[in-house]
Amino acid sequence: MNIKILDLIQRETDQPVKHILLMAALSGIANAGILALVNTAADQALDLGEASVRLLVMFVATILLYFFTKKKALMESSILVEKVINSVRLRMIDKLRLSDLRTLDNIGESKFYNVLTEDARALSTSTPILVNAFQSAIMLGFCLLYLGLLSVVAFGVTVAMVAGAVMVYLANAEQVRVNLENATHEETHFFDFMSHIIGGFSENKVYQKRNDALFHNFLSRSLNRALTLKVNAQKLLVGNFMFAQVFFYVLLAVIVFVLPRFDHLDGDIITKTTAAILFIIGPLENIVSAAPVLARANVAINNLETMEAHIDAEATKDKPATPQQIKKLSQFQTLTMNKITFCYRDREGRDGFPLGPVNLTINRGETLFIIGGNGSGKSTVMRLLTGLYYPRSGQIRCDNTVINSENYQAFREQFSLIMSDFHLFDRFYGLEDVDTDRVQELIDYMEMDEIVSYSEGRFSNINLSTGQRKRLAMITTLLENKPICVFDEWPADQDPTFRRRFYTEILPQLKEQGKTVIAISHDDHYFHCADRILKMFEGNFVPYDGKM
Numbered sequence: 001m002n003i004k005i006l007d008l009i010q011r012e013t014d015q016p017v018k019h020i021l022l023m024a025a026l027s028g029i030a031n032a033g034i035l036a037l038v039n040t041a042a043d044q045a046l047d048l049g050e051a052s053v054r055l056l057v058m059f060v061a062t063i064l065l066y067f068f069t070k071k072k073a074l075m076e077s078s079i080l081v082e083k084v085i086n087s088v089r090l091r092m093i094d095k096l097r098l099s100d101l102r103t104l105d106n107i108g109e110s111k112f113y114n115v116l117t118e119d120a121r122a123l124s125t126s127t128p129i130l131v132n133a134f135q136s137a138i139m140l141g142f143c144l145l146y147l148g149l150l151s152v153v154a155f156g157v158t159v160a161m162v163a164g165a166v167m168v169y170l171a172n173a174e175q176v177r178v179n180l181e182n183a184t185h186e187e188t189h190f191f192d193f194m195s196h197i198i199g200g201f202s203e204n205k206v207y208q209k210r211n212d213a214l215f216h217n218f219l220s221r222s223l224n225r226a227l228t229l230k231v232n233a234q235k236l237l238v239g240n241f242m243f244a245q246v247f248f249y250v251l252l253a254v255i256v257f258v259l260p261r262f263d264h265l266d267g268d269i270i271t272k273t274t275a276a277i278l279f280i281i282g283p284l285e286n287i288v289s290a291a292p293v294l295a296r297a298n299v300a301i302n303n304l305e306t307m308e309a310h311i312d313a314e315a316t317k318d319k320p321a322t323p324q325q326i327k328k329l330s331q332f333q334t335l336t337m338n339k340i341t342f343c344y345r346d347r348e349g350r351d352g353f354p355l356g357p358v359n360l361t362i363n364r365g366e367t368l369f370i371i372g373g374n375g376s377g378k379s380t381v382m383r384l385l386t387g388l389y390y391p392r393s394g395q396i397r398c399d400n401t402v403i404n405s406e407n408y409q410a411f412r413e414q415f416s417l418i419m420s421d422f423h424l425f426d427r428f429y430g431l432e433d434v435d436t437d438r439v440q441e442l443i444d445y446m447e448m449d450e451i452v453s454y455s456e457g458r459f460s461n462i463n464l465s466t467g468q469r470k471r472l473a474m475i476t477t478l479l480e481n482k483p484i485c486v487f488d489e490w491p492a493d494q495d496p497t498f499r500r501r502f503y504t505e506i507l508p509q510l511k512e513q514g515k516t517v518i519a520i521s522h523d524d525h526y527f528h529c530a531d532r533i534l535k536m537f538e539g540n541f542v543p544y545d546g547k548m
């Protein structure tokens, strides 16, 4: 079986695993040495009435060697694997944050969390077990060698029977792997359903049927399917394990009862051989019980590698933005979408909603409202315009500058967003020298002063109503001071006063500051506050006819 964890460590660290393997091997040898010393001492005691002091000293030295080498191997391997997990986690999150929004859409949050938590944990817990198994394998090898010195026949029989057990195990190992892999896949569905149960707690609370259906028909079934797969894997493993054990006792019986009949082994050899075989029961158990752990660790590494490959395959080629690029683009006069097309693709690669070809020119300082029915493509076009999605074809231009991988990030930096699925941050991450007085002024303006304060660089409370959360997000937008502000139905959750304030105070103030504002709106009472209204219908702009 492939031991992927070794390749992983080798790839991820500059520390060679050789040292750990050497320590584990030494402790295995020392462990086998203990057996040889015990047998020799027993022999001496039988012949001379007591074992020699020299043997005692050697015995103590061997135990010390065993103790220190094994401790070192276990400690170093655990620390190394924790470091590997840390660096893999950091790298994956780094790659994900630099990839595009569609990559996250396609992977799904549950899958990402599952791989970075469950699989990473599986790797972490597997390490000491695997090191132990490796040490046991070395010990087993030396015990077998010792057996060979005692009796070639006993050695041959033992090797044949152990090899038989290993072959049976290997035959089942692949099936175990497939079952465990499917179980982790099924657990991703389980996490999805769990997110519906927890995320939709309130909705479910007032709708018993959905609550029950989600739990009984989906979550439980998914968990049961995962359970069946795990049980199958366990059955195969237990079968393997028991086979190895019984095989083992059969081996003992062969050595004690059968061999003496065919080979003239004297009693002393049989006793030592039996002691050696009894001595290797523990290591064999360690090796056999490490098998599922190794299989699980391999599955975990597979999952990590597959997800990273997925992120890499869709990695953007965008260069980081430079201050010069950002400055240059911020002086734009017109922003153009030229024959932009886009199509959602599901996880199987099938095409979904098509958008475009969209042609749009936005002038600096304009206040634009984008209107249209649900699902007409307003948010999608905004994600394209702001560089969150890449168009399938067409061009975005800032004046005469074509937006491409050289300047996509610099282009995105022009926008401040409050999308419908906005995220509220507790701090102004990335904003240096925040003017605390200005923040307080904005908190007062948003009429949030009785609920939220700003101290030690963070909002005191972000567990707020949707409308209040949007007001805090607006504070961030105003402080970011970007040239273009995009609001996806910001007033939708505001009371009439704040709705009015948005259209008649905030938008005019932004305009006065020279900002370009693009707002998705359904508030026809306030359409007069826009310089221009753009209507979307079935994935494209159509002339505004005065109707929603």
Ligand SMILES: Nc1ncnc2c1ncn2[C@@H]1O[C@H](COP(=O)(O)OP(=O)(O)OP(=O)(O)O)[C@@H](O)[C@H]1O
Residues within 6 Å of the ligand: 105, 344, 345, 352, 353, 372, 373, 374, 375, 376, 377, 378, 379, 380, 381
């Ligand atoms: N992440 C996604 N994956 C696949 N299809 C999507 C995704 N998001 C939106 N769509 C599809 O794209 C179409 C346009 O959606 P979009 O969110 O742009 O509409 P919208 O005009 O903003 O609607 P609303 O007014 O309801 O917010 C819809 O048919 C929707 O099903």
